[in-house]
Amino acid sequence: MAEFDTSPIMTSGAAFGVTPSQTVGPFLHLALADPADAWVVPVGTVSGFWLRGTVTDGNADPVTDALVETWQASANDAEVSASVVGFGRCPTDAAGCWAIHTVKPPPTSAADGRRAAPHLAVSIFARGLLDRLVTRIYFADEEEANAVDPVLGELPDPTRGQTLLATPTKDGYHFSLRLQGEAETVFFAL
Amino acid sequence: MSTPEPRGLPAGYARPAPGTDAPLISPAYRSTAARAPSRPLVALTPGLNELTGPLFGMDRVRPGDADLSRGPSGDALGQRIVVAGRVLDADGRPIPDALIEIWQANASGRYHHERDNWPAPLDPNFSGGGRTVTDEEGHYRFLTIKPGAYPWANHVNAWRPAHIHVSLFGRSFSQRLVTQMYFPDDPLFFQDPILGAIPDPAARRRLVSAYDHALTEAQWALGFRWDIVLRGPLAVPFEPLSEQDHHG
Numbered sequence: 001m002a003e004f005d006t007s008p009i010m011t012s013g014a015a016f017g018v019t020p021s022q023t024v025g026p027f028l029h030l031a032l033a034d035p036a037d038a039w040v041v042p043v044g045t046v047s048g049f050w051l052r053g054t055v056t057d058g059n060a061d062p063v064t065d066a067l068v069e070t071w072q073a074s075a076n077d078a079e080v081s082a083s084v085v086g087f088g089r090c091p092t093d094a095a096g097c098w099a100i101h102t103v104k105p106p107p108t109s110a111a112d113g114r115r116a117a118p119h120l121a122v123s124i125f126a127r128g129l130l131d132r133l134v135t136r137i138y139f140a141d142e143e144e145a146n147a148v149d150p151v152l153g154e155l156p157d158p159t160r161g162q163t164l165l166a167t168p169t170k171d172g173y174h175f176s177l178r179l180q181g182e183a184e185t186v187f188f189a190l
Numbered sequence: 191m192s193t194p195e196p197r198g199l200p201a202g203y204a205r206p207a208p209g210t211d212a213p214l215i216s217p218a219y220r221s222t223a224a225r226a227p228s229r230p231l232v233a234l235t236p237g238l239n240e241l242t243g244p245l246f247g248m249d250r251v252r253p254g255d256a257d258l259s260r261g262p263s264g265d266a267l268g269q270r271i272v273v274a275g276r277v278l279d280a281d282g283r284p285i286p287d288a289l290i291e292i293w294q295a296n297a298s299g300r301y302h303h304e305r306d307n308w309p310a311p312l313d314p315n316f317s318g319g320g321r322t323v324t325d326e327e328g329h330y331r332f333l334t335i336k337p338g339a340y341p342w343a344n345h346v347n348a349w350r351p352a353h354i355h356v357s358l359f360g361r362s363f364s365q366r367l368v369t370q371m372y373f374p375d376d377p378l379f380f381q382d383p384i385l386g387a388i389p390d391p392a393a394r395r396r397l398v399s400a401y402d403h404a405l406t407e408a409q410w411a412l413g414f415r416w417d418i419v420l421r422g423p424l425a426v427p428f429e430p431l432s433e434q435d436h437h438g
């Protein structure tokens with residue numbers, strides 16, 4: 001292993017180096033697992049649904065110590081308080097499953113002014129991930145909007161766009177997060 | 191990790207310098223083998239969701255949440271410490287209202303967690319979780335106890351250096367950070383593949399706190415200073431769709 005000088009340096013002057021990321025580790029539940037965070041919108045919200053998912057590793061085994069966070073900047077529901085609207089967070093359980101209760105966000109503008117299909121921004125943290133993984137959750141039943149979405153439309157391998165689509169279920173949608181291997185989810189460099 | 195440049199990055203949107211973050215596949219840290227993506231990350235031009243983020247403020251923090259040193263039946267065991275510093279952006283500007291969540295092992299190196307089976311004693315007065323929010327100048331302060339080192343199964347005679355896990359929300363999704371803070375002069379750094387995975391030695395040092403006698407409180411607690419720098423700045427001119435409401 002490389003040797004390095006461990007003397008601390010204070011941030012000073014004009015150059016503020018960014019603090020590096022480290023793994024969340026297996027014990028994130030001590031601070032980051034509040035069941036209330038699964039409720040992006042409260043029970044009874046009009047058009048609220050469950051977005052349920054799984055996290056699996058390169059051996060297709062469930063990842064039982066991951067944390068999934070979602071963010072949707074705009075939610076078209078007036079019942080939702082403005083201060084924390086759009087944030088969801090859920091650790092995976094013993095089967096690698098997670099769930100949030102939310103609403104489908106409206107289309108937003110992409111950076112170049114084009115229209116982005118409804119989607120959520122997603123972070124995945126886990127033991128074994130030295131940095132979070134970033135992806136997006138789109139909705140399979142938004143074919144028209146998805147067809148002109150600039151991110152879905154410009155993936156280096158367009159066939160992998162399927163991995164970014166949540167599919168309709170009885171009580172909402174399902175989204176598989178595959179960290180590695182066959183049908184690996186598209187992850188983004190932010 | 192490949193970090194291809196997407197086109198059309200908004201003004202003020204800066205990535206960390208190369209060498210700041212560890213490669214996702216770092217073989218010395220064994221758990222990366224089956225969990226790190228095998229394909230290159232896809233360049234993303236950030237959109238509204240990536241350029242905004244939840245703004246929590248004090249609504250998630252209760253009085254006493256920044257003090258981990260006391261439990262239901264008395265003081266936690268171990269060396270009482272103050273951990274304090276500032277949260278800044280890459281231009282050195284303070285980030286106010288940043289939610290900081292921390293968790294750590296107790297003085298014996300044991301987490302108060304059902305899956306931690308290292309047979310060091312638990313401390314009924316130390317749950318190991320806390321949170322706070324930065325003030326208008328980016329300052330934060332925790333009172334806790336110094337965590338112990340603990341063994342793990344990564345390699346022969348593997349021990350994690352003493353560390354505090356830290357989670358931060360800045361002003362946007364792109365500023366989200368989860369990391370670990372270390373203590374100065376820890377003799378275990380040389381064999382730790384998690385800290386050691388960071389390529390740039392100067393970036394590694396930014397995870398090591400500094401002993402600060404000015405933070406030390408007489409007859410009470412040793413002080414450690416640790417400043418956190420989130421990527422940015424993100425005073426991003428961004429036009430949302432005119433008919434849409436958005437937050438933050």
Ligand SMILES: [Fe+3]
Nearest residue numbers: 025350353355
């Ligand atoms: Fe740890």
